[in-house]
Amino acid sequence: MKLFKFTKKFRDAEDGAVTVDWVVLTAAIVGLGLAVMSTVRGGANGLASKISTGLGSISVSTN
Secondary structure (H helix, E strand, C coil): CHHHHHHHHHHHCCHHHHHHHHHHHHHHHHHHHHHHHHHHHHHHHHHHHHHHHHHHCCCCCCC
């Protein structure tokens, strides 16, 4: 009888389902972050290169 009670209790428990929901939600957030990062990376590298070139061409005079 204990085995049947344990099996019914295990079947009715919803803790695992909540954990799966959180894992899926976290994976979606991480995936979205990676997609945004890969999209923005090219523009950020180009902008950094332009800023570096612009700052490199400035001469500073000392008195």
